[in-house]
Amino acid sequence: ATPTALLAGTGRGAQLGILIKGPEVLETARRVDTVVLDKTGTVTTGRMTLGRVHTAPGTSEADVLRFAGAVEHASAHPVARAVATGAAARTGSALPVPADFTDVPGLGVRGSVEGHHVLAGRAQFLADAGVALPAPLADALTRAAAQGRTTVAVAWDGLARGVLEVSDTVKESSAEAVAELRALGLDPVLLTGDNRAAADAVAREVGIDTVFAEVLPEEKAQVVRRLQAEGRSVAMVGDGVNDAAALAVADLGLSMGTGTDAAIEAGDLTLVRGDLKVAPAAIRLSRRTLSTIR
Numbered sequence: 001a002t003p004t005a006l007l008a009g010t011g012r013g014a015q016l017g018i019l020i021k022g023p024e025v026l027e028t029a030r031r032v033d034t035v036v037l038d039k040t041g042t043v044t045t046g047r048m049t050l051g052r053v054h055t056a057p058g059t060s061e062a063d064v065l066r067f068a069g070a071v072e073h074a075s076a077h078p079v080a081r082a083v084a085t086g087a088a089a090r091t092g093s094a095l096p097v098p099a100d101f102t103d104v105p106g107l108g109v110r111g112s113v114e115g116h117h118v119l120a121g122r123a124q125f126l127a128d129a130g131v132a133l134p135a136p137l138a139d140a141l142t143r144a145a146a147q148g149r150t151t152v153a154v155a156w157d158g159l160a161r162g163v164l165e166v167s168d169t170v171k172e173s174s175a176e177a178v179a180e181l182r183a184l185g186l187d188p189v190l191l192t193g194d195n196r197a198a199a200d201a202v203a204r205e206v207g208i209d210t211v212f213a214e215v216l217p218e219e220k221a222q223v224v225r226r227l228q229a230e231g232r233s234v235a236m237v238g239d240g241v242n243d244a245a246a247l248a249v250a251d252l253g254l255s256m257g258t259g260t261d262a263a264i265e266a267g268d269l270t271l272v273r274g275d276l277k278v279a280p281a282a283i284r285l286s287r288r289t290l291s292t293i294r
Ligand code: ADP
Pocket: 038, 039, 040, 072, 075, 077, 079, 080, 104, 105, 106, 107, 108, 109, 120, 121, 122, 150, 151, 152, 191, 192, 193, 194, 195, 215, 216, 217, 240, 242
């Protein structure tokens, strides 16, 4: 490939809203056959909002919101922001400040609030701590997940006290972007740490058949490696700190310009406006740039 053609491609990319780390990236992009898409913040807006609150018998909604809001306030996760913001707005008072706090990536948060040990996160996170959901809360969680919601189970002092529903919206252009990737002969795959039902609901909405759900942050890169071991050339599109390792391992890492610095640093290429439709545009650009060279 001539350097001039590659440089011209890089310049054209900038016009399309694609920042390319180096001209060689276009060569890799041309060979890609599989595109792994992170869900939250990539296929969806990642601007989540708090929905229904389910409580265990004898527990008030206000307490569930106060304790969950307090521990989530300290986390930067999109789910945490939705819970903290929603809790502060609904309780109409300032949230207590946790005495200590731990963010467990891909699972949830725990902290000490007004002398109570609070957990908020996936049901699995509570189960790992020996806390089971009573049937009414487990049912509420299953129903919410089936509707595509992300759920946050809340416990304190060793007992499950509530389930919060959080919803995200699929970006307007995501379905079209997936259709364009397919038209280019690429295989779209959805990869997320979120629950299986919520992941499947988003996949259906945008037209993806292959879904890896409930994948812990450190396992995301392994999923990419497994696809590569099948002989695929893999592009990964992501926005989060938890996508950085997968972006680095992928043959081509595309990071959302609206995402975290860690993701942007790990990617080969940045979609400046965070518009997923620029992903197929980048592949088309690489093919066009290189076909004019050969
Ligand atoms: P994704 O792969 O969709 O970007 P993550 O790997 O960051 O998601 O998180 C996976 C799941 O773990 C989330 O969907 C959520 O259910 C749960 N989770 C992670 N962090 C938190 C948190 N701070 N509070 C509540 N739940 C969380």
